[in-house]
Amino acid sequence: MNIDQIGKFIATLVSQVGIDGEKAERSADFWKPNLLKLEYEKSIEAIKVLLLNNNIQSKDPGKWISQVVRYCGGSDVATKKEINEPVTTWCNTCMGSGVMEVPHSNIPGKRVHWIEGRWDGQYTMSVACDCGAGQMKACQMMGIRQYESQYQNWRLEYPLRRWMWQLEMILSRQSPLLPEDITKRNGRIHDLQQLIKTASCEA
Numbered sequence: 001m002n003i004d005q006i007g008k009f010i011a012t013l014v015s016q017v018g019i020d021g022e023k024a025e026r027s028a029d030f031w032k033p034n035l036l037k038l039e040y041e042k043s044i045e046a047i048k049v050l051l052l053n054n055n056i057q058s059k060d061p062g063k064w065i066s067q068v069v070r071y072c073g074g075s076d077v078a079t080k081k082e083i084n085e086p087v088t089t090w091c092n093t094c095m096g097s098g099v100m101e102v103p104h105s106n107i108p109g110k111r112v113h114w115i116e117g118r119w120d121g122q123y124t125m126s127v128a129c130d131c132g133a134g135q136m137k138a139c140q141m142m143g144i145r146q147y148e149s150q151y152q153n154w155r156l157e158y159p160l161r162r163w164m165w166q167l168e169m170i171l172s173r174q175s176p177l178l179p180e181d182i183t184k185r186n187g188r189i190h191d192l193q194q195l196i197k198t199a200s201c202e203a
Contacts, residue, residue, distance in 0.1 A: 005040040006032065013068075016047055019059045027061040031069065038072045046071035048191060052166065070095045091131035098133030099126045100144055103154050103161070117153060121161030160199040167192040 001009065010028045014021045028035065035043070046068040050056055056063055073092045094100050104113045104123040113120050127147045128137040134144070148154065170189055176182055 001035055001038050001040045001043065006035050009035070009040065009043050012044055013047060013061065013064060016051060017059065017064060019061050019064065024061040027065055030062070031065045034069045035065070038069065042072045043068050052163070052188065052191060052195070091129060091133060094129035094131060094134060096133060098129050098131065098135075098137040099141075100129045100134075101125075102127055102144070102147055103151065103158050105142075105147065105150065114151065117157075119151075119154070119157040119161045121163075121165030156199075160196065163192050163195045163199065167196065 006028055010021075010024050013019065014024050047064075049071065050064070050067055056067055058064075091098075101124050103119040103121075104125045106112050106114050113123060126141060128134040128141050128143045130144050151157075167189065170185065170192070176185060
């Protein structure tokens with residue numbers, strides 16, 4: 001992004017999320033080194049995806065920008081502390097945490113989340129990533145290789161069924177009364193339908 005695009009990105013963040021404009025601008029100054037390395041279109045996509053997935057239950061602009069940076073494959077620690085490790089050690093899959101979110105596995109005798117290779121789209125779980133940081137987590141939880149041996153097509157199922165489930169939840173609720181709420185609901189339905197259509201074509 002360039003400076004003008006950062007301004008547009010912040011304006012979009014303020015209007016879509018409803019956060020305070022002045023706080024967002026101050027956060028943008030702090031995160032500028034990170035934002036300059038991102039693609040503008042990807043950053044706008046990140047806002048939409050984070051909103052659709054309800055990933056952030058906060059109006060703190062710093063948390064939103066941090067997650068956008070992560071979504072776009074950037075490091076969210078570059079402006080906070082000096083990194084002495086080589087760039088090649090950074091894992092874009094788990095964003096350096098060593099942990100990945102995946103569709104929840106079936107729980108024998110308790111709950112079935114997968115039926116004939118299809119995930120219900122509701123619950124998720126964490127597994128250890130297949131990177132250096134993930135290897136340190138592997139002793140505490142299932143690893144991604146073990147998980148993928150049971151659920152080979154989870155990478156296709158994860159976004160598709162998640163969006164389908166969210167769309168079903170929205171459509172099952174009574175339509176709001178206020179015009180602005182109706183517009184927001186219809187916009188979210190449209191965005192979900194487009195995401196589902198695109199993911200279905202790629203599946």
